[in-house]
Amino acid sequence: MPTDLEIIAQLAKRIGRKLKELDKISYDSVGYQLNSQQQVIGLGLYQCELNKLPAEIVQLQNLWLNSNKLNKLPAEIGQLQNLWLHSNKLNKLPAEIGQLKNSCQLFISKNPLKTPPYEIAEKGISAIRDYSQSLEKEEEKYPLNEAKVIGGVGKTSLVNRLLYNTYNDAESKTEGINVEKWQVAINNQQIRLNIWDFGGQEIMHATP
Ligand SMILES: Nc1nc2c(ncn2[C@@H]2O[C@H](COP(=O)(O)OP(=O)(O)OP(=O)(O)O)[C@@H](O)[C@H]2O)c(=O)[nH]1
Numbered sequence: 001m002p003t004d005l006e007i008i009a010q011l012a013k014r015i016g017r018k019l020k021e022l023d024k025i026s027y028d029s030v031g032y033q034l035n036s037q038q039q040v041i042g043l044g045l046y047q048c049e050l051n052k053l054p055a056e057i058v059q060l061q062n063l064w065l066n067s068n069k070l071n072k073l074p075a076e077i078g079q080l081q082n083l084w085l086h087s088n089k090l091n092k093l094p095a096e097i098g099q100l101k102n103s104c105q106l107f108i109s110k111n112p113l114k115t116p117p118y119e120i121a122e123k124g125i126s127a128i129r130d131y132s133q134s135l136e137k138e139e140e141k142y143p144l145n146e147a148k149v150i151g152g153v154g155k156t157s158l159v160n161r162l163l164y165n166t167y168n169d170a171e172s173k174t175e176g177i178n179v180e181k182w183q184v185a186i187n188n189q190q191i192r193l194n195i196w197d198f199g200g201q202e203i204m205h206a207t208p
């Protein structure tokens with residue numbers, strides 16, 4: 001397991017920015033905050049062109065990611081007390097955001113948010129949780145189908161274009177499998193589709 005400081009060093013390299021230790025993180029900080037055990041408890045990445053949140057940093061308490069290009073959040077965001085996502089490209093919040101504590105502060109303005117609608121998201125975690133639960137109940141009424149995306153280059157890009165009409169020319173490689181839900185109307189019938197986006201590497205290991 002890399003230490004928190006090693007993770008910070010890797011992250012700094014990946015985004016090509018210097019990350020400094022700071023006493024306090026605020027909306028335009030670029031740096032990190034340590035506790036007395038040298039654990040990173042706060043991270044600010046203002047305007048860092050970040051399009052994907054590294055999964056390793058999700059044990060943090062305070063995460064400030066204002067003015068980036070995030071269009072997805074990892075599902076594992078459990079421990080946060082403050083999550084600042086002002087000015088990103090998020091059009092949906094993962095259902096796992098409902099697992100955050102009700103007291104977690106979420107700042108989500110200036111995102112092209114569709115699910116949940118912005119009016120719900122700004123009410124906070126418990127409103128988001130209620131909304132995704134009611135959505136799940138509603139969804140259960142429709143038939144569920146599965147689609148598996150395997151093959152050469154461009155799987156994730158294809159899924160993103162279909163679901164979100166976005167394209168990222170620096171798409172990072174998919175680790176494992178990423179399942180995206182899509183609700184689509186075909187011949188006037190609502191259909192639920194789970195799209196399984198496989199990482200190229202993993203599928204090769206799994207099929208000797
Ligand atoms: N020129 C061009 N580049 C593409 C196209 N589709 C994807 N790419 C680029 O090719 C790279 C890999 O695309 P991904 O969509 O991540 O490919 P993937 O099949 O999901 O790859 P793994 O997750 O590693 O299996 C990214 O840099 C994309 O921007 C395309 O149609 N044309």
Ligand SMILES: [Mg+2]
Nearest residue numbers: 155156173174
């Ligand atoms: Mg991929």
